[in-house]
Amino acid sequence: MNKQLFLFKCTIVSVLLSAFVFVSCQKERIEQTTATTLKRPGTSMTLATGNTSTFKVLSYNIYEGFRADSARIAKFKLWVDTLQPAAIAFQEMKGFTKASLQTFAESMGFNYTLMHHENGLPVALISKSPITDIKSKPSTLHLIQAKILDYHFFVIHLNPNTYEKRKEEIGIILNRAKLIPKTEKVLMMGDFNNMSPQDSSFYDNNETKMNLVRASEINNPGTKVLNNGKIDYSTIQSMIDEDYHDSWKLFRTNYDKSAPTKLRSHGNFTRIDYIWMNGTLVNSYANSYLVKDAFTDYASDHYPMVLILNR
Numbered sequence: 001m002n003k004q005l006f007l008f009k010c011t012i013v014s015v016l017l018s019a020f021v022f023v024s025c026q027k028e029r030i031e032q033t034t035a036t037t038l039k040r041p042g043t044s045m046t047l048a049t050g051n052t053s054t055f056k057v058l059s060y061n062i063y064e065g066f067r068a069d070s071a072r073i074a075k076f077k078l079w080v081d082t083l084q085p086a087a088i089a090f091q092e093m094k095g096f097t098k099a100s101l102q103t104f105a106e107s108m109g110f111n112y113t114l115m116h117h118e119n120g121l122p123v124a125l126i127s128k129s130p131i132t133d134i135k136s137k138p139s140t141l142h143l144i145q146a147k148i149l150d151y152h153f154f155v156i157h158l159n160p161n162t163y164e165k166r167k168e169e170i171g172i173i174l175n176r177a178k179l180i181p182k183t184e185k186v187l188m189m190g191d192f193n194n195m196s197p198q199d200s201s202f203y204d205n206n207e208t209k210m211n212l213v214r215a216s217e218i219n220n221p222g223t224k225v226l227n228n229g230k231i232d233y234s235t236i237q238s239m240i241d242e243d244y245h246d247s248w249k250l251f252r253t254n255y256d257k258s259a260p261t262k263l264r265s266h267g268n269f270t271r272i273d274y275i276w277m278n279g280t281l282v283n284s285y286a287n288s289y290l291v292k293d294a295f296t297d298y299a300s301d302h303y304p305m306v307l308i309l310n311r
Contacts, residue, residue, distance in 0.1 A: 053311035054286055055149070058085040059189040059275050060304035061157070063263075064121070065094035072299060077108050079295045083306065087127040087148050089155040091191045094121050101126070114144055123155045123190065135176070141169055145176060152180055156190035162224040163232035166194050170235050174242050177278075186278040188244060191302060193272050195225075197233035198246060202255040204231065212268040236274075244276040247288040247307045258290055258305065262297040275307040284309040 058080070066072045080088070088110070093101065097118050105113045105126040112131045115124040120142075125131060127148045135145040142157035154173060159165035173188070180186055195203060203209050213231065217223050225231060239246075248256075248271075258273035260266060275288065286308040296303050 055151070055309045055311055056083070056085045057087050057089065057187065057189065057275060057307045057309075058083060058291075058304055059089040059091075059155075059273065059307075061091040061191040061273060061300060061302040062093070063300035063302065064092050065096055066299075068095050073104070075295060076299065079293075079299075080108060083291070085306070086129065087125065087153070089144075089153070089189050090124040090126070091142070091155070091157040092121040093124045096122070096124065114146055116144060121157065123157050125153060125155050138172065141172065143173060150185055152177075152184055152186045154186070154188040154190075156188060156192065158191065158193045158235070160193045161222050163194065163227060163235060164224065166192070166235040167232075167238065170238055174238060177242070182278070183280060184278075185281050185284075186244075187275065187281070187307075188239070189275040189305070189307075191273055192235065194235040195231055195233060195270055195272060196236040196246060196249070196274075197240070198236075198249050199255055199271055200231070200233060208267070209269070212266070216268055239276055243279045245279070245282055247275045247277055247285065248290065248305065250282070250285060250288070256290055257303075259302045261299075261301055261303055263299075263301050273302055273305050275305050277307075277309075281309065284311075286310050 062076075066076065093115065096104070096115065098113070098115050101115050101124055102113045105111070108126075110126040110128055112127045112129065113124065114126075114131050114134060115122050116137055117139075123142050123144050125144050125146065125148075129148050131146050131148055133147040133152075137143045137145060144153065144155035146153050154177065156173060158169050170192075177186060177188070203213075210231075213225055217226060227234075236246075256271065257269040258271045260269070273290075277285065288305065288307045290303045290305050292303055
């Protein structure tokens with residue numbers, strides 16, 4: 001009997017030791033996993049776990065201030081709550097005043113706002129952290145230049161008409177950015193109204209696309225996308241030449257349009273909405289994506305873009 005009891009006790013001890021080793025290994029595996037930010041470029045999701053702090057920015061051309069549609073604005077508030085950005089850069093905030101922008105932003109938990117003018121299609125910036133170091137701007141530009149935390153923000157809406165005008169405007173903006181030390185963190189975002197040379201193979205080799213561009217110029221006098229019969233990429237090339245990195249393209253070789261949404265029936269697809277990072281921020285990249293869902297399909301004629309940075 002004593003021998004059987006001894007064997008029984010040995011079996012219990014062995015089982016308990018095995019269980020302890022299994023749990024310890026599992027705990028170590030989990031801790032190793034949660035200490036790492038898992039990137040899945042090309043998708044709309046980054047698996048960020050552990051205690052890694054991130055900074056999420058949303059940039060959105062909302063199409064003429066939500067077209068003054070209160071129901072659409074209410075849906076936007078519910079939608080943006082699912083994203084939880086730290087800051088939002090808007091283009092085409094038509095109909096908003098500085099006061100109404102503040103009320104709108106505070107209703108979503110963004111207590112800090114900035115809009116330089118109220119006429120036309122102004123750009124705007126709202127944030128959960130203070131907006132500081134606000135710069136004045138040339139009256140001809142749709143531009144905000146300011147800081148949130150340690151990030152220099154440029155919120156941009158370039159001229160929609162000609163590539164010459166866009167090239168002139170981006171030149172002014174890049175010259176302003178050159179006054180910022182290269183070690184600082186710089187973000188440029190918005191509707192640049194210009195296609196990228198990094199997407200050229202998806203445009204230049206597509207005869208259907210090129211025919212649509214040619215037809216658009218004919219049907220819209222004063223619009224100039226083509227330079228000697230070819231898409232002019234010089235506006236965006238100037239960004240690349242100054243060591244700015246297209247966050248959407250950073251780990252992608254494929255193509256996706258940022259306009260039009262399902263709000264438009266034409267097939268003249270384009271990617272003209274960007275969030276650019278300077279070289280200092282590249283190592284902070286966590287994820288970026290265009291948000292395409294039931295709300296954004298019809299809320300605007302542009303899809304919004306998100307960038308997530310590790311702090």
